[in-house]
Amino acid sequence: MPRLMDLGISSVSENLSEMGNMAQRSLQIALDSYFQNNRSRKKVFELNEKLRSLEDEVGDIATEIVARYQPVAKDLRFIRASMEIAYIFWRFGRYSYDIIDTVDELHTGLDCNKTAVMEMSSFVLKAMELSLLSLRTRDETIVEKLYELDSTVDTLYRKYLRGTINANNKDDWKVHSRCDICNILILRYLERISDHACYLGDCVSYLVTGLSSPRR
Amino acid sequence: MNSATLKDDHQERRKKLSNLLLSKKKPMDRAFFGIVLGAAGYTLFLVALIVYAVGDGSTEIFSYEGLEFFTGTDWNAVYGREAFGALPYIIGTLVTAGIAMVIGVPVSIGIAVFLSEISPPRISTPLSFVIELLAAVPSIVYGLWALFVFRFWIVDLIEKPLYNAFGDWIPFFGKTPFGLDVFTAGIVLSIMIIPIISAISRELLKAVPDTQREAAYSLGATRWETLRIAVFPYVKSGLFGAAFLGLGRAVGETILVTMVIGNAVGVNAIPTSLFSQSQTLASVIANEFNEAASSLHLSALIGLGVVLLMLTMAINIGGMLLLSRMVKVSPGVRE
């Protein structure tokens, strides 16, 4: 017999999986717009707004469940984790919007060197994919892979940052600046997304085992 | 006072108290148990004493008459012509008690039904009190009233019309009525046992869970159908038990019967019609006990007591068994 609480929990679940899809899509669109230089800012903005309202909704339902049914054990952990996860998804959307915003503001054309972003985005997309998979399957072991990816991403970011600073002497600062600023900002956002993917993995780990990630 | 000293205080008091409390011994518990056990034992002793006393007192008559005592119809205490047969009195007892039951039981159950099912509480509460009052009236007062008042009502309102109508051709209503007879005795007895039976019946009916009634009412049953379907099956054996207890009282009642039954002796005490004079076991004892001149006569009276004892015991035990069976029926389970 389903408990009343289960209705709320399943609607939180649905929201979360929808949010996951939307977050993934908005990052994809943002990156595409950078690579192909099409203007999809409005679409990402809409997705971002949607994510924020869904995050609110998850928060509302979770609070209601806590107040009404006083969940314990797995339910309690799920509620706690779901609020965090919804926030993470919203962050995903937010960073995607930041990326597309940056692209828009700086008007980078097709002339910039996009290899660094291309290289890193493949890792970040992978991380995001994995984190969503771990949530779907409740597989807390994936968090290990996420941390691996994250450290790769961190290394890449630092490497590129240092490379850019060192490569730009005072003479040709102006020539490359627009592309460099754009790249660095995007890389920075990607790095944050990767971090949040790790947090998502932590949440799943807490959800399943009741323990926080051993790394922490 | 801060919490630390409060706690110290608490500890100190606890120590002081526990010294006071823990030093107490408890030999009184055993003594008390002895007292209550003794009291309970005394009731058993009484039963044994009763059996012994009447057994001892009646040996003389049983060795004189043997089983004839139960079947003989002669009753003569004159020296040299002694004959003691209890049969007429046994019959007299059963007939009067029977009349009392035929009238008393239905009326009692009717009253119980009225009190517990029909009347609103503001009527049934004082009415129950009145019925209980009826139970509290001493039987000697019933006797007085029956002898000086009720007897004449019976004669004028019931016996004479019946006699005039049927007396010539139905022996059952034969014999000129003048009020001191088994019929009057039976009716007065029934008045006396009505409060007893109706009080028990009312308690029984009250004990039927309301859910039983509500179930029947919710199916659209009338009050009568509810009683028939939901209430009576539940209390049937209990009502029988109540009737039996009433019968026990009717059989054992002495003074009331003595005053209105006419006090016939020997063969004459066998009632041939509703309006015959008769005697019951108890009334013979009451009438003759203080006049018994010989020890054999006394023993014969005690022998009547033995018969009465056995009769009432059988009836009461039967009633108790029926009542207890009713109580044991678990709620919700009907026969």
Added chain:
Amino acid sequence: MSRTLKGPEEELSPTLQVSKVSESVEIERPTEVKDIPPAKLSIRNLEAWFGTKRALKGINLDVRENSITAFIGPSGCGKTTLIRCLNRMHEMTPGASAKGQAILDGMDMYDAKVDPVTIKRRIGMVFQKPNPFPTMSIYDNVAAGLKLNGIKDKKLIDDIVRESLEGAVLWEEVKNELNKPGMGLSGGQQQRLCIARALAMQPEILLMDEPTSALDPIASSKIEELVHGMKKDLTVVIVTHNMQQAARVSDYTAFMYLGELIEYGDTKQIFENPRMELTERYISGKFG
């Protein structure tokens, strides 16, 4: 995870953020930090029977001093039987028996030499339904235990009655009507009167057998607050069928099922992360 920070202006550096999360994780698991108080009452292999039916199967458990221990479990799991074994009340039921050890400050109360009456004087009990003595006034109810145990010092009794009523947070409500019958109080007040009556004996442990099950929520929460406040002087063991109540009020929780102790631990752990599947299923309402 108490973090609800939002918006870019509150973005923190990655390192800071990680440490923040780990902070909240610290708060989550206090057992590692908290000292475990010493055992006041150690139950060892305690078994209880009703006739030939075994109601408790070898219970082992330590009740911690100055803490509140809650017994939870579905009806008939033996939680009430267990608590009644702890002051030897269980064997008062006809046909009931118990064996094993219950060690109170080093003394086994199931030892043959121990008088059960003295155990009851050291361990108080509060029952499911408020049961003040019906013929007695409020004052007499509280004083009954002392008077009937032969204490005659009027001054001492007066002091203890007042203190106990204060301890049960009832004094202010009844101080002007101490001579009125105890039955005249409301249900919640009656229950606090019963607590005061138990406190008057200066018990070391207070056993409470579903003390709020007959009360309305407001009265229940008063009792809960009272119980919480009592643990500075007392060790409290409480049986409850209300899991939320156990979660709110207790420090330690024992989950029982079919006469066995399934899980015993820190209340927070039991309710957030039970180790046993059965506990998890029971407390999240999937059976029971």
Added chain:
Amino acid sequence: MEKIQQEKANLKYQLQNTMERKSSRKRKINKLVTILCIICVGLAIVPLGSILFEVIKNGVSALSVEFLTQRPGSMISGRGGIGPAIQGTLITVGIASIIAAPVGIFAGIYLAEFAGNGPLPHAVRFFNDVLTGLPSIVLGIVGYIVIVLVIGSFSVWAGSFALSIIMIPIVVRVTEESLKVVPNSIREAGYSLGIPKWKITLHITLKTAFSGVLTGIVIGISRIAGETAPLIMTILGTSLFFTGFDDPVDALPLRIWRLASQPYDSAHAQGWAAALILILIVLLFSVTLRLLAARKGFKVRVIRYSNV
């Protein structure tokens, strides 16, 4: 689908039709039963009314101080009184209750608080019920054999003993039932305070059941105060005031009986008056004790023991 619904509607219509036809008959039967029950109540009320009316009407005229205090005089003259009878009833019933009340209460305590379900309590309960049902005249015979024959005289002792046998089972039964109504939680509260059992029983349980126990005693006393038959062969009756516990004594029921068997109207009038006094004594007594019980505040619901 439609067909099934049609059938259902048909069935419903038929049912309603039948029920309506039957319901008028049902209502008639119901009314008849109600009327019969009311008649039954009337049948019980009329005698009671008549008894009270006659007792008061005939009794009041014969009442006087002289009647209440003096010894019986000559039957024909209608002089004299029932002083010895009142005195004798009070003494005999008093002694009987002094014997029966403690014995009954303690035996009731045994059954309710100590006994459980063993063979001994079973026997005590059973024989107690048997005692309840015994005809009082048989108990009179027992009193005669056990005491009158032994001490060689009709006496107060014999009468009180016989009456106490009538009263004991009543008190036992009512005490047991009243104690059983006391919720067990009250006892447990006592145990949990470490109070010894005998104190719990006397100071808490019995006190709680006090009004019930008192009711039992009242019922018992009212019952034995009106008993006549066992007194015939135990206290005999006399026209003298109390002279000693080993001597015969008079009693109201006995006096009423003797007066009623006289052929004189004046004796009958005295009989009515004595009956009035008897009823008044019983009523006064039970009202007083009940008021006393009511003052105690807490009421245990006790089944009325009109049957005992």
